[in-house]
Amino acid sequence: MLQNYLKIAIRNLWKHKLFSFINVFGLASGLTVCLLAIAHIKGTFDYDNFHPNRARIYRILTDVVYKDNNRVAFATSPMPLGIALKRDYDFVEATSRIVRTYGEFSGNHKRFSDILSFAVDPDFFTIFNYQLAEGRPATEPGTAVVTRKTAERFFGTANPVGQVVEQEGIGPLTITGVLADTPANSHLKFDLLFSLATSGKTMLPGVFQDWKQYQNGYTYVLLKPGIAADQLRNVLPALTKRATDKLSFRQEKSYSLRVQALTQLSPSREELMHSTYEKQVGGLLVEMGVGLITLLMAAFNYINLTLARSLSRAREVGIRKVAGAVRWQVVGQFMAESVVLSLLALGLSVLMLELVKPMAFVQQWLIGGVTWDWPLWTAFVLFSIVAGLLAGVVPARVLSGFEPAQVLRSQTGLRIIRGLSLRKSLIVIQFTISMICMISLLTMTRQQQYMATGDYGFRRERVLTLPLNDVPPQRLANELNRLAGVERVAATSELFGSFGDTQMIKRQRSGQDSSMAFSWSINDQFVPTMGLTLLAGQNVPVATADTSGRLVLINEEAVKAFRLGSPQQAVGQSLWLNDSTEVSIAGVLKDFRFTTFAWSIKPLVLRSQPSQFRYLTVSVAAGSEDAVLADVKRIWKQLAPYEPFMGWWYDDFLRQRHSHAEDIEFMGLLIALAFSIACLGLLGMVTYNTQTRVKEVGVRKVMGAEVRQIVWLLSRDFVKLLLIAATIAMPLGYLAGYAFLINFAYHVAIGAETLGLCVGVLLVLGVLTIGIRTYRAALANPADSLRAE
Structure with a gap:
């Protein structure tokens, strides 16, 4: 059968x-x-299915209850926990703490600020099965292992084993091995791993013995074969009580620890603070x-x-x-x-x-x-x-x-409501869904285009950015200033349009009015190079050492945040950076957008710290772009013969950072598929409708009906369906687009141009689909359809 x-x-x-x-x-x-x-x-x-011991590996989570009874789960746990578990319980085979570190890495005359690094205990390489392509694990103080890609970024094709890299605040790290490519995805992603013993005295001092600090790192436990997770789970309450019995917390009422199996870690079934790279359900x-x-x-x-x-x-x-x-x-x-x-x-x-x-x-x-x-x-x-x-x-x-x-x-003729057939309802639903998706995509595209090309309030045209790595900034600046077409050369620690660095700032060192502010290091040429407007006071002075960075520039938002009065009144007043450095306000800048458009303008502090300079920004005269770029490459080759030229135009940097072309391309493909499906379904319905009315069309033509009248007769019901779909989709699409835009402090508006364009595309595709088929039916010879009558 x-x-x-x-x-x-x-x-x-x-x-x-x-x-x-x-x-x-x-x-x-x-x-x-x-x-x-x-x-x-x-x-x-x-x-993580490539770890042979994955069934015995567990991560310790921290459930925190705050004084307002709000409960929050953290993927992290106190740093002394791993040592206590391994020391006091014989069913624990190994433990490892993993601490995310931040800061710029330097090595082989190169600097990178995007290296993803973790400090780990020696047992990390026992618990997890991250294989080494060459060398040995980083189990000794001052040692590190890197991925193959990171090794190539620092050292090219040279052997990285034995080479030295350094992270700010950590010190020199000798590379002892190169990690092999992992055979599958992992919830831990990193470019570099180094021994946790390296950072015990320099990074987060006191954290590794403090049971109150539960947000700084992750604790992983490998149980001995045959040991059930319940045995580990049962000892945690008593261990936590002993460790925290005499501790007093500022915001927390208490916290408890629980066990999460590595096999249950991905996909994540709950929202965890400081989670790693597992996917969310x-x-x-x-x-x-x-x-x-x-x-x-x-x-x-x-x-x-x-x-x-x-x-x-x-x-x-x-x-x-x-x-x-x-x-x-x-x-x-x-x-x-x-x-x-x-x-x-x-x-x-x-x-x-x-x-x-x-x-x-x-x-x-x-x-x-x-x-x-x-x-x-x-x-x-x-x-x-x-x-x-x-x-x-x-x-x-x-x-x-x-x-x-x-x-x-x-x-x-199946009916749903008041004569509206099921088949017509499905056509309306198809085109409604397609149009909602189109409105959403167009809104996202316009927002990303706005962020990529919008007015940030600083100069972005004809400005060349050069990452310094280990090239002396002053020497390179002197060479560039001699070039024809170069207007100014400035130095900075970060590029505007990125997220930048933040600091806690107070008006009084002992005061309670602290506020977070963004901080950039610049030289005296940066303000005129980037076209910033000085509302009051003066520019930062020429500086050759960080000690001269006591004079700072702030923006209007900082004046408001720290209640300094007017821009003129703010000049000369003092601020405290991170409770340790007193600075004096030299001038106030007009507000401009120096970070992502997702945030409103935040307080900003610009100070002169030559040791922090990582980029040169070169303003170029109109018409001299190509000549200057060629000369800059030549100078770069002379000063850094083994370094590839990494400079690019500021305009291109902002475009690449905010355009997200790959995401839009994929979403466009989905919407094209949705419209293709809807149009093909409409084509099929129109085709069948014209086939069933072929004799009616023949009779009408014999009676003198014109082609345009027959086309309208056959297509008007379907055009009405498109109009119904557009009417339903416009408010829903507006809401979907607005739900995306509310994530940005500065965004485009969903106006008539967005909705009108989407309705126009819908009608053009639909009318073409309907019109071509009905036009062909209207041109048919009535003798062919009526000869059997």
Whole structure:
């Protein structure tokens, strides 16, 4: 019987090629998005599966109860915990503390501020199975291991073992090994690991013996074979009570410790403060939801087209029932057709998957590190079969319910509300979803374009930025100042448009009015180079050493935050930086946007500290850009012959930082698929509608109707559906776009240009789809359709 179902299903699909293509392409598009989500979800369950002892590894979490009874869970734990567990309990085989460190790394005359580094105990390399491609682990003080990529950034193709790198505040680190590439994803991501003993005296002094400090690092425990997690879980309350019994907390009422198995760490089922790099269940559900919505739109096409052909299929059902078929057999026939369609769509979706795999967004966020093994492919096949069965449920139940005696006069026309048919409702839903997605994407694109090209309040055109690494800033500045076309050369610690550094600032050293402010180090040429406006006071003076950085510039927001009166009144007043450094305000700058557009303008302090300079910014005269760039490269080659030239224009830096082209490209692909599915479904409906009215069209033409009148007759109902979809989608799309924009302090508006463009695209695509098909039907020769009458 199953063989008979499949044979008839294939014949029916081949007989109606257009409808079959529409259904297969639509289902394949939806399946492609779902398969990406399934692969990503499967990958999150594979996190850390390359550790042979993963079933015995646990992370200790901290549940904190604050004095307002608010409970917060932290992925971190007190630093003395690991030592206490290993010392006092014989069922613990090994423990390791992992502390995230921050600061710029330097080595081989290069500096990098984006190195992801952790300080770890020696047992880290016993607990976890991070293999070394060469060398030995960093178990001794002053040693480190790096990833292969990081080694190449610092030392190129030279052997990094034995080389020295240094992090601010930590000291020199000798590289003892190079980490091999991990075979799968891990919740821990790092570029460099160094011995925790290195930082015990210099980094976070006192933290490693303080049970009150629970936010600075992670504690991992490896239990001995055969030991249950409950044994570790049972000792934590008593251990916590002994350690914290005589401690007094400022904000916390108490905290407790609990055990989290490494095998249960990803995907994360709860929100943890200071979490690592495991995926969140909520994000995975959103991804799967997007895929299911796309697949649902394709299923709408199948339901629409199958029900549209209900009259011809009803005769088939009647004949089958007269011949003795019962309802479940008829249902089986239609379900078989749906499954065959879904399996054909699976084959096409695999090809589409191969096309989108190389996309940067897909590799970085979805399938990077995923193992494409037989369980994953089995899940793909099962998912496609289930999708086919679900898509076929409604048509199968409806069509199998026809009574043979009523088949010839059956015009059942399924109704939902006040004459609005199910098929028309599904078309409206499809285009409504597509338009909501389009409004959201256009809003995101406009916001990112606004951030990439907007007015930050400082000069961004014709400004060249040069990372210094170990090139002497003053020597390079002297060479650049001699070039024709160079207007000014300034030095800075960070680039505006990045997040920058923050400090706690007070008006009085012993006062309680502390506030967070952003801090940059600049020289005396920076303000005129970047086109900043000085409202009061004077610029920072020429400085050759950090001791001259007692005079600072602040912005208007800092004047308000520290209640300094007017800009003129603020000049000459004092501030305290980090409770240790007193500075005097030399001048006040007009507010400008120096960080991301997600934040409103914050207090800013600019001071002259030559030791902190990491970039030179060069303002260039109009028309001299190419010549200056060539000369700068030549000078760079002379001063740093072994360093690649890393300079770029400020405008390009801001564009690259905020454009997120890969994300927009992938989202655009999803929306293109959604509109393709909707338009193909509309094409199928229009095609079937014109086929069923071919004799009516012939009679009207014989009676003198014009082509334009017939086109409007055939298409007006569908145009009304598009207008209904647009009417529903506009307010919903506005809300979706606004939900994205509220995350930014400065953002674009969702106005008539956004909504109008989306409605225009919707109508153009829909009208073209409808018009082309109805125009062809209106041009048909009435003699061909009426000769059988």
